[in-house]
Amino acid sequence: EIVLTQSPGTLSLSPGERATLSCWASQSIGSSKFAWYQQKPGQAPRLLIYGASIRATGIPDRFSGSGSGTDFTLTISRLEPEDSAVYYCQRSGSSHPWTFGQGTKVEIK
């Protein structure tokens, strides 16, 4: 089973700064089956990025995803206070178990 490892565990940045979140897979993943989610306290997760780099409907363009194989990145170009949340990477697909990373918490100073 593929394991997803996210780094860092917590990221503390100021508004306007750039946030770079990483996710490493224990085996190569097809980039079309890779996604990022945002979860705020007390809320269900929200799909941000799918297909490794495609923004979901309504997601601001300050969020971008990149990567392939085993290394994936979520970038928030200019942090807003409302971006304070936990971010999860996830591997999906049609014929195997899915997995989530353990999450990266983004704190806005």
Added chain:
Amino acid sequence: QVTLKESGPVLVKPAETLTLTCTVSGFSLSNAAMGVSWIRQPPGKALEWLAHIFSNDERSYSTSLKSRLTISRDTSKSQVVLTMTNMDPVDTATYYCARFTRPYYGMDVWGQGTTVTVSS
């Protein structure tokens, strides 16, 4: 408008079987481009994918929980049901269902979640 809503018991006893229902609206469970997943989240912990089911009834389960899980669907009722046997206090969590769409399988619409506590 697409919505999903989880329902089930708030409290179950250890060793009991949990049955959760996800009722969907705004799309059909027979739509070949869509499916439904179950995900859980223990208090203060990360998301854990449990199972999913496609429109053709193809199913997949978490490797670690496979022996305890069954996912099924009733298209006429627009419901997806998850059963988990032999419940334990470590299974205390918020359980979510979510719709995913092919070809990328992103889970684009989530239910609000239902909290299940396992305690005697």
